[in-house]
Each structure stands twice: as structure tokens, then as C-alpha cells.
Ligand code: CRA
């Protein structure tokens with residue numbers, strides 16, 4: 027008799043409906059999943075049922091890889107990277123998984139042979155919007171690269187029930203709609219109910235003596251919440267590695283408080299459950315801004331505690347002892363959101379595993395690395411002491427102890443420097459007292475990095491200067507990168523095919539190979555194909571805009587695109603000032619020869635960020651006037667496309683001619699959108715900010731439109747006392763544009779509507795739009811000139827794409843592995859019959 031374990035499926039010895047790759051097997055699998063998983067037959071199945079059946083069919087084909095990967099990591103000596111992030115902005119799974127499995131065309135054809143519309147199914151997938159923007163999307167790109175490079179890794183985060191809100195535009199204003207991404211089910215995740223973990227909150231601590239008469243502390247919480255892990259496989263490109271993304275959902279330990287229930291208080295009984303489950307209900311929709319809400323700290327502690335307890339469990343299951351934890355896991359803190367992990371690991375090691383402080387501290391510092399993603403003061407997390415101690419009383423004690431020891435070291439190096447002590451302290455005591463999370467992360471990590479060369483330099487000079495002076499060896503730069511799988515192969519198949527026809531497919535996992543395209547820059551035939559490809563993609567987007575938003579745009583015009591979160595520092599309103607300048611020129615001189623342009627905007631504003639919402643209204647109002655003015659004759663169009671998300675990005679990056687990266691120098695830590703545009707052959711107009719600087723270095727100054735003040739000039743101007751009125755009064759063009767907005771010209775005569783925005787510019791202009799205005803306009807004039815020479819423009823476009831090798835997330839991850847994590851690839855072996863087909 028065969029035992030259960032010997033069943034063929036576990037031996038992986040035969041091709042079945044769940045692994046097979048013949049068209050017949052795939053068709054059978056689709057029908058099977060529709061019937062047995064969705065419980066539908068074709069007579070009753072909805073489009074979503076078919077999508078689910080297809081998704082299960084694809085997921086099934088990933089499971090052997092996932093299982094083998096997970097199994098391989100249980101071996102002693104394998105070091106696993108643990109990426110702790112409050113956000114993972116994954117985007118749709120289906121196409122990406124098909125590409126990484128290498129079966130996109132096969133499955134597409136097979137689906138179509140069954141009479142279903144593949145594209146329709148692909149497009150109805152709900153994307154998991156579990157992030158705000160750059161930081162969350164970076165985490166998703168890094169997960170892709172970790173798997174592609176065969177690095178053992180787990181991503182840990184939060185399974186928000188409601189992700190980033192969906193955006194609608196009504197009467198030009200942003201309206202937020204709840205993102206119910208789970209409402210029809212999520213076929214890509216598997217809940218692991220038996221691996222649930224308990225997390226404590228609140229209460230008090232008490233001291234006691236252990237059996238060796240050592241003083242110890244125990245935490246008596248007043249609330250316990252269960253963390254249930256939901257796992258999603260993240261498959262690498264054409265490799266067998268499928269790492270896990272483990273997202274935690276909060277649940278109450280018991281559904282009912284039985285006493286209250288028995289007393290007849292039914293609603294009171296379920297209340298506790300509801301309150302606990304609130305922790306993972308909703309993503310805070312702020313990018314580059316903190317909201318010091320208690321629930322946010324609960325979210326952070328909840329997912330970090332679940333994750334660290336999970337890692338310790340996995341480590342001990344290998345047969346290791348707690349003392350070697352840092353050899354099993356390299357934990358990266360994606361900004362300060364998970365930085366409470368430093369105190370939590372100390373608590374686990376000292377209180378629960380009874381290690382001595384010094385040993386626990388060594389393990390902790392060896393375990394963590396900290397990535398800073400922002401210099402903006404409003405984004406630096408700090409928690410009021412009171413709130414912190416109510417929620418995490420034991421952690422506050424531990425933080426005090428860390429601080430005392432750390433400040434002791436500082437005092438030894440810098441005696442009599444009390445200012446320095448106050449600046450470095452983990453506790454801000456300048457007014458109301460706060461815990462400074464960036465300080466906790468910096469002290470508790472062995473490595474600290476910024477996300478672009480300039481950003482890392484500014485960290486060293488400014489925000490973390492005292493830490494840099496104290497521990498210069500901890501600091502390195504890791505310029506961001508993006509995955510070419512999703513951002514070229516999935517999103518831009520036309521360009522991917524053209525490149526592959528010229529240089530083969532190696533570039534997909536070795537992006538530096540795109541350099542070979544430089545050899546074809548002088549080839550007129552290739553340039554023609556390149557131009558035609560861009561044209562086809564633009565036409566595709568133009569049709570999409572017409573069909574979905576009813577606006578006609580001219581695909582032969584220059585597509586000038588700014589898509590990113592709405593923020594004053596990103597200066598979407600500077601772009602608007604340029605648009606109004608062009609509009610004025612055409613009104614004053616209707617026969618002026620200009621390069622026709624379509625301005626495309628997209629991006630969400632944080633719901634409480636009034637000025638950002640007003641900028642959206644301004645873009646739409648200016649668009650209304652321009653798009654309906656017959657004098658414009660298709661020469662200018664302005665469209666604000668609602669609901670910028672990953673799917674939207676995939677559609678729009680490939681279609682851009684010009685990428686707007688126009689933040690005030692020193693404000694954008696890196697940017698990653700800038701990389702996606704350039705990879706897809708757009709030219710950049712940008713300031714010397716974030717990764718723009720490195721992009722310009724790579725593509726060549728002659729292939730980049732540079733304008734604006736440098737960071738140094740910005741600091742200098744501000745320190746001399748910046749006065750926006752000087753620019754307004756001395757630049758008639760700028761004055762005209764501002765006056766036109768103030769006059770109510772774009773607001774049906776309402777002179778109040780845009781006043782807060784105009785006043786903010788005239789009286790403060792914190793992001794120096796006026797100072798950069800003329801330089802921006804002049805640079806845009808150069809863009810117009812350059813676009814008229816299509817042959818030359820095409821050469822620049824090819825060179826931009828060809829020189830983007832550095833900005834692959836594979837490069838970034840290799841640097842993290844070598845310089846921070848000390849992690850190496852582990853090859854995953856599959857059963858022979860699967861391997862042979864792969
Ligand atoms: N808002 C930066 O502002 C950067 C990403 C990823 C940001 C971007 O310039 O590209 O991170 N910062 O590194 C951030 O989220 C908390 O700080 C971002 O996405």
C-alpha cells in the first residue's frame with residue numbers, strides 16, 4: 027500500500043492538470059478550477075469566475091517551485107533576507123507570473139482557443155494597492171529581484187483589507203472611494219491559519235527574579251491580538267525560486283467574550299473582535315508625511331512583532347539556537363515604519379529567551395539594516411511618549427535602556443558636549459517628549475543607507491549628521507532600481523520585442539546588456555522601427571483615453587507626462603505654470619508655430635492635503651479652458667487621468683515622450699518613476715535631484731533636459747532670505763500667468779478658488795517655483811526645438827533606454843546582498859520532468 031506521503035503528487039513524478047503545460051492540460055485545468063474551486067459551470071460563470079479559474083491554473087503551476095523554495099530555506103546555514111515593509115505595492119499578478127514562468131504566449135493562446143477573451147480576463151484583476159507610491163512599489167520590485175537572483179527572502183507586511191483609495195475626479199476635484207480589493211476573493215494568497223501568532227498591547231510591566239536570581243521584567247498586557255499570515259508566492263524570472271510574501275491580518279483571539287455574551291450583551295461581545303480587527307483594516311494614505319495616530323503605531327508594532335516571532339520560530343525549527351539568530355536572518359527596515367523591531371527583538375531575546383542584554387544587543391545590531399527614504403521633516407516619524415508608553419510600556423523601558431547605554435558611548439567620545447547628546451538622544455526632549463524612530467533604527471542597525479547618491483550625502487550632512495560622525499562606517503548608498511520584468515516586458519511588449527529582435531533576451535535579467543543597442547543608433551532602419559513602436563504605443567494610449575475618458579488627444583503630439591503622488595515638492599503646479607505660459611503665447615499670437623503637446627497628469631493627493639487637492643482642481647480647470655478653446659486647434663491638450671496605480675503606470679510610462687521630474691533640488695530622495703520612463707525611451711526634463719543626477723550621468727548630459735537650482739543654491743537662496751515677490755515683480759511672463767489664475771480666468775470668475783495656492787506661492791513659495799520658473803520655461807523651449815528633429819530625438823530616446831542598466835533593481839539588490847546582508851543565492855532544484863520543460 028502506498029502511504030499518503032508517497033502519493034505521486036508529492037513525488038512530483040508525473041505531469042498532471044496542475045503542473046502540465048500542454049494546451050490540452052491547461053484547458054482541462056481551467057475547466058476543472060472553474061468547476062471544483064469556483065463551483066461554477068459555463069452556464070453560470072461570470073467573467074470574474076473565469077479570471078479566478080485562470081489565476082488558479084497559473085498559481086498551480088507555481089506551487090512546486092514555491093514548495094521546493096520554502097523547503098530549501100529550512101536547511102541550517104541558509105541565510106534569509108527578511109524585508110520588513112508596511113507597504114508592498116504589487117500591482118496585478120497574472121501577467122507578471124505568466125512572464126516569469128515563461129508561459130505568457132502559450133496561456134494567452136490557449137485561453138483564446140477556449141473562446142474566452144484573454145485581455146478582458148487580464149484587465150479585471152483587482153490590483154492589491156497595499157502601498158502609497160514609490161516606497162511600496164520599490165518593495166515590490168525588490169521582491170521580484172530577490173527571487174530572480176535566487177536570494178532566499180521573505181517579505182513581511184500588512185494585509186490591509188482596504189488598500190490605497192481609488193480616486194475619482196468629480197467637477198475637477200479628487201474624490202476618494204474605498205478600495206475593496208478583496209471583495210471577489212484573492213486567488214494568489216494562501217492563509218496559513220495554523221501559523222497564527224499572538225501580539226500583546228498595553229497594560230503594565232512588573233519585575234521579578236528568575237530561578238538564577240537575576241532581575242527580569244515581565245509584561246502584563248491588557249490586550250492580545252492574533253496575527254494570521256496570508257502567503258503569496260513571488261516567482262523569479264525564469265528561475266525556480268518562488269519566495270514568500272507573508273502579510274499579516276489581525277484577528278481577535280476569541281470571537282466572543284463569553285461572559286458578555288451570556289449576559290445578553292451581544293453587541294458588546296463582538297465589539298472586542300471588531301476593535302482588534304481594525305488594526306489591519308486600512309492603509310494610511312499618506313506619502314512622505316506621518317500621521318501620529320495610535321492605530322498607525324498599533325499597525326507597525328503588530329506586523330513587526332508577528333514577523334520577528336515568525337522568524338525566531340523558523341530559526342529554531344532549523345535546530346539552531348537563539349544565539350545565532352542573526353546568521354539566519356538579515357532584516358531590512360524599509361524606512362522607520364518597522365523600526366519598533368529593534369526594541370521588539372530586544373524584548374524577545376531578553377524577556378522571552380532570557381539572554382543577557384549585551385549579547386541580545388549584539389544579535390540585534392547584527393540583524394538589522396535601515397533604509398532611509400526621505401529628508402522631509404514632516405515625514406520623520408516620532409511618537410509622543412504618552413501614547414507610546416500606553417501602547418508599548420515594556421518597549422519604552424527597553425528604549426530608555428538602549429538610549430542610556432548609547433549616550434554613555436557618546437559621552438565617552440565627546441565629553442562635555444551636551445548639545446550633541448540632546449541631538450542624538452532617542453528621546454526628543456525639546457518640548458513635548460517624543461520617541462525618535464529614525465534614531466532608534468540608526469542605533470539598532472549595523473548599516474544605514476539612503477536611496478540615491480545625493481540623498482545619502484544629504485543624510486550624512488543633515489538629518490543623520492551626528493550619527494554619521496559617530497559611526498561613519500555604518501553609512502552606504504544604495505541607489506534605487508526597478509524591475510525590467512514588470513516595467514518593460516509586462517508593460518511594454520512592443521518595445522521588449524523590438525529590443526529582443528536586436529540583442530536577444532539576456533537583457534531581461536542583465537539590464538546592462540541594453541548597452542548593445544547603442545550599436546544601432548546610427549542605423550536609420552532601426553530608428554524608424556523605434557519611432558514607430560513609440561507611435562503605436564501612443565496611439566494605443568490615445569484610444570484608451572478616448573474610450574475611457576472621452577477626450578480626443580493627438581498621438582502625433584509630444585506626450586509630456588507627469589504621473590506621481592501629488593505633492594508641493596514634486597511641483598505639478600510648476601508644470602501648470604508652463605502650460606499657462608504656452609496658452610498665453612498662443613492666445614497672444616494665434617499663428618505661432620509650436621510643437622503640439624499633450625500634457626498628461628496622474629496622481630493621488632493625501633485626503634487631508636488641501637493644497638495638493640487644489641492643484642488637482644487647477645490642472646482640471648486649466649484643462650477645461652484649454653481643451654475647449656478652438657484657438658488651440660489640437661496644439662495643446664491637458665488631461666488628468668484618474669486613479670494612478672500600478673496598472674495605470676504600466677499603460678502610461680511606455681507612451682511618454684517626455685518625463686517630468688521637476689522636484690525642488692534636495693527634496694526627492696530618489697524617485698523610481700524617473701527610471702521607468704527613461705527605460706521606456708522617454709527623455710527627462712528634470713532638476714539635479716534624487717536619482718535624476720545619476721540618470722543624467724548614465725545617459726549623458728546631452729540626452730537630458732536639465733534646469734533649475736542645485737541643492738546648494740536652494741540652501742543658499744533660502745539662507746539669504748528668499749522673496750518670491752522679487753521674481754513676480756521682475757518677470758512679466760510669470761506675473762501674467764499668476765495674475766491669470768488670480769483673476770478667476772480658470773474658475774468661472776471666482777477669484778477665491780485658487781487664492782490659497784496663489785497666496786502660498788506669493789508669500790512663501792517653500793518649494794521655490796518662482797525661482798526655477800524661467801529656467802524651466804527656457805528648458806521646455808529647448809524640448810520643443812529638439813522634438814522637431816525627430817531623427818535626433820529618436821537617437822536620444824534609444825540612448826536613454828540603452829544606458830539604463832544601472833537602474834535595474836537587480837543591481838540594487840546585488841549591492842544590498844554584498845554590502846549589507848551578506849546573503850548568497852541558493853539554487854532551487856525541481857523534479858526532473860518539471861525542470862525539463864521549464
Ligand atoms: N515617497 C521618496 O520620496 C523614493 C521612494 C523609494 C519615497 C522617493 O523619492 O523614490 O521613497 N519616500 O525610495 C518615502 O516614502 C517615507 O519616505 C516615497 O516614495
Ligand code: PLP
Pocket residue numbers: 158159160163589590591670671672675696697698699700702
Ligand atoms: N506610484 C506608482 C504606481 C508607481 O509605479 C511609481 C513609480 O515608481 C510611483 C508611485 C513613484 O513615482 P515617483 O518616483 O515618480 O514619485
